Amino acid sequence: MTSSLGELIYDSSVIIAQVFQESRFESRLRYLEKEVSLQGVDHLATPSIIRETRDRVKFLGEYLTQTVRDLHRNMMWKKDPSGTNPDATIGEDDIPFLKTYFSNLKKTIGGDRADQIKKEKQDYFETWIITNLHDSFVPGTKRTVRISDFMAKCAIWATDLHSSLNSELQQKLCKSTDLPWDQNTLDYVTSKLPTVEKESDRKILAEIVKYQKKQKKLVLVSLDYGDFVNNAAEIADAIGVRIADPLYAMDLLRDSRIIRPVSIPGPADLMWPQKT
Amino acid sequence: MLGLDERVSSPQFIADFLVTHLKPDIKSFSQRIGNVQFRTRIMDLFSEKEQDIDLFTFTRDAQLKVVNSITSPLPEWFDKEEYLSILDRKVRTYLENDDDLSNAVKQVENKASISDPESAKVFRDAIIILGNRMREWYKSYEAYSAKLLLVSDISVDYFLLSKDAELAQIAAFDIYGKNIRKLDARLGFDRPEKFVYDAKTFRSNLSPLVGCGRVLSDSLARLNLYLDLHNSSNINDMFRLSPYCEYRIDKTLYETYLKELEASLTNLKDELLARQDFIVEQVTLSDSTRQLRKDLSNVVLA
Numbered sequence: 001m002t003s004s005l006g007e008l009i010y011d012s013s014v015i016i017a018q019v020f021q022e023s024r025f026e027s028r029l030r031y032l033e034k035e036v037s038l039q040g041v042d043h044l045a046t047p048s049i050i051r052e053t054r055d056r057v058k059f060l061g062e063y064l065t066q067t068v069r070d071l072h073r074n075m076m077w078k079k080d081p082s083g084t085n086p087d088a089t090i091g092e093d094d095i096p097f098l099k100t101y102f103s104n105l106k107k108t109i110g111g112d113r114a115d116q117i118k119k120e121k122q123d124y125f126e127t128w129i130i131t132n133l134h135d136s137f138v139p140g141t142k143r144t145v146r147i148s149d150f151m152a153k154c155a156i157w158a159t160d161l162h163s164s165l166n167s168e169l170q171q172k173l174c175k176s177t178d179l180p181w182d183q184n185t186l187d188y189v190t191s192k193l194p195t196v197e198k199e200s201d202r203k204i205l206a207e208i209v210k211y212q213k214k215q216k217k218l219v220l221v222s223l224d225y226g227d228f229v230n231n232a233a234e235i236a237d238a239i240g241v242r243i244a245d246p247l248y249a250m251d252l253l254r255d256s257r258i259i260r261p262v263s264i265p266g267p268a269d270l271m272w273p274q275k276t
Numbered sequence: 277m278l279g280l281d282e283r284v285s286s287p288q289f290i291a292d293f294l295v296t297h298l299k300p301d302i303k304s305f306s307q308r309i310g311n312v313q314f315r316t317r318i319m320d321l322f323s324e325k326e327q328d329i330d331l332f333t334f335t336r337d338a339q340l341k342v343v344n345s346i347t348s349p350l351p352e353w354f355d356k357e358e359y360l361s362i363l364d365r366k367v368r369t370y371l372e373n374d375d376d377l378s379n380a381v382k383q384v385e386n387k388a389s390i391s392d393p394e395s396a397k398v399f400r401d402a403i404i405i406l407g408n409r410m411r412e413w414y415k416s417y418e419a420y421s422a423k424l425l426l427v428s429d430i431s432v433d434y435f436l437l438s439k440d441a442e443l444a445q446i447a448a449f450d451i452y453g454k455n456i457r458k459l460d461a462r463l464g465f466d467r468p469e470k471f472v473y474d475a476k477t478f479r480s481n482l483s484p485l486v487g488c489g490r491v492l493s494d495s496l497a498r499l500n501l502y503l504d505l506h507n508s509s510n511i512n513d514m515f516r517l518s519p520y521c522e523y524r525i526d527k528t529l530y531e532t533y534l535k536e537l538e539a540s541l542t543n544l545k546d547e548l549l550a551r552q553d554f555i556v557e558q559v560t561l562s563d564s565t566r567q568l569r570k571d572l573s574n575v576v577l578a
Contacts, residue, residue, distance in 0.1 A: 013577055020573035058436070060576060065425065065432040072426045117575050124571040131564050148423065155422035159439050160559040161569055166440060167559075170545050223577065 006217025006253050008036065008043040009177070009208055012053040013223035014246065015045065019057070019168045025223055025246065032221065032246035039250065043221075044175040046207035052200060057169050061162030067125055068158050072151040074101060079147060090133070091144030098133075102126040129154065179214075181206035192238040201227050208241050218242065221249040287377070287409040289367055291449060292493055293334045294384060294402060331381055335367055336360055342497045346505070348529055353510050362511070380405050403453045410446050417442060420517065428520040430530070434499070437537050441496045443559070444544050448489045451551055455482060485551070488544040495540045499533040 017025045036043060045053070078097060080088040106122055109115045136150055137143040185206040189196075196202050204220075212218050220243045222228040228235070232243040244252045343356055350356075371378045380402035418439070425435045459478045504514045506525050561569065 016577055017573075020569065020576055022573045022577060056576065058433075060572065061436050062432050065436060069426055069432065120575045121572065124568055124575075127571070128564055128568045131567075132562075135564065148426065151426055152419060152422040155425050155435075156418055157562050157565045159422070159425075159436055160561055161565050162436050163440055163443060163559050164561055165569070170549055 005039055005041055005250075006219070007215050008041055008249055008253065009211075009218060009220045010043050010045055010049070010172075011204070011220060011222035011224060011228065012045075012049050012056065014221050015049070015053045015169070015172050016056055017223055018172055019165060028223075028246040032249060035250045041250070041253065042175065044177050045173055046177045046204055046211065047180045048200065048203045048207055050173050050176055052204075053169060053173065057162070057165045060165070061159070063121065064125070064158040064161065065155065068151060068154045071101070071129065071154075072147065075147045075151065086148060088147050089144040090147050090150065091142070092137070095130070095133075098130065132157075177207065177211045179207055179210045181210070185210055189239055193235065195231070195234070196227065198227060205235065205239060205241055209239055212240065217253065219244055219249050219253045221246055287370075287406050287413060288445065288493065289335045289338075290331060290371075290377070290381060291406050291410065291445070292338065292490065293331045294381075294406065331385065332364055332367065336364060338494075339363055339497070342494060342501055345494070345498050346502055348502070348506075348526060351505055351508070354505060355511070358511055359514075362515070374409070376405055377409060400453075400456050403449070403456050407446070407449045407453050410449055414442060414446060424517060424520065427518075429522050430503070430520045430525065431534075433534055434503070434520070437534065437541060438496060438500070441492055441537060441541050444492065444541060444548065445489060447548050448485055448544065451485060451548065452482065481551075485544075485547045488540070488547045492537075492540040492544045495533070495536045499530075499537055502529070502533055 014029070016022075018029055022029075035041075075090055075094075076083070076088060079090060079094075080086075102122065106119055109118050109122070132154060133145070133150065136145045136153070181203045186202060189202050189206045189209060193202065193205070196205070208218065208220055218241075220228065220241060222243055223245060225245070228243050229245050236242050242252055339360060340356070343350075343359070371381065380398075383398045384402050421435060421439065425432065455478055459474060503520050503525065507518060507520050508514045
């Protein structure tokens, strides 16, 4: 049953932070969850948010699994270039090779912000592999391990991580607004918010504008400060969608001023100037 | 291929058979002895209307449907009948090597009726044994799948999706087991009118899950068969572990089958989630992987 306060729409940034238990936002999210539970407020996601969140987890799983596969290929090429020794091993003596391999990989990555994130991911992956390799050496024996056995274990762990994240994500994404964006509403949002650069963000806003006709008391909760939270005032003025970060979302919802759903003009109106 | 041998030794064929035919049907019987009319109700878990109650006929028909659903031309060396008879032989061998499972299947096939908790035991035991076999099988499947991933060059989505699909099917089976146990517990103290209600509730609860499970099972089987067919040179190759290569498949068709699998997996997972006894954690992360997940949380939002 919907609370009389209204409903919250969780952005993919909020859902992902919940699934990954992101420490930076842990307190804010815990506060929000407590308030939502106390007030009995429903939280949903739009179809685009659901797709975006699923894609993020999917891409992460693909990245990890592909990187494991690439590393396996390189290890086998180094230790068994003729491809005739499926029992080829890797050991302590091969650590310098791995160090060079990871260092060379990072050299291929550029210097902008997106590349910095790639490098960080690469660092985490390198730590994971080297830690696992040392853990796989049996104490008191020669410190080597069959490459195929070791990398198969890493492949299982990488796919396990993906399955685990997917499973948790599935539970967080249990309610959808079931109203996908349409071209008319998207064009309207684009015309009103030319500063919103990403089409994916405009689609999310278009879906919320549509849903707002059904549920007037609505707040989009987001941890995306760059695109949403810092532009909340402009977006509310332009298209009537209210946005807040988890700490302030419930206060905004309690705000008694109701934003009236906007009237989306039809295609003809968008082409011709309005009569004054 | 993912050792089609490995897949054939999955209890999934038997699970599909059992679950598809689970359709509770209440029958009333009455008998007059002297001036006294005795009435009783029994529940058949398999409807009399089902003709293909035999496991091997069911499996053959199901696999033939999968073969016929492959839209690309089949390789010239592929013979449907030969393939189906090899599968049949392997399923029989699998059952011959497992007395418990074999007995459970036989009792279910004999269409035992349920009139009290004791007779419900047959179905309960079959489902429990199958669930245990699926979990045991999953460990060896996981190891083979990891090796296949390392030596193949098709997109990794296939391995991620098929793993999730197998896990979802095992979770669905756990739900069947819980439902059967609940029903079984109620049979002991139900009033007659409640008995009918509980049986109907059991059936309506399971139907959507069974339906989604079958669609997922079919779409996974289709994708696996497509990959096996196009990465083999003869029928025996299909039953050995060899790489899945991108150059040997039609990428568009592969993507289509992957999308179908993804859609059917989402539907089954939604059904699982709708049930209160959905099992959350099916995989246990290693310590280092838990740390990796924690580390990745710093970058995944960026």
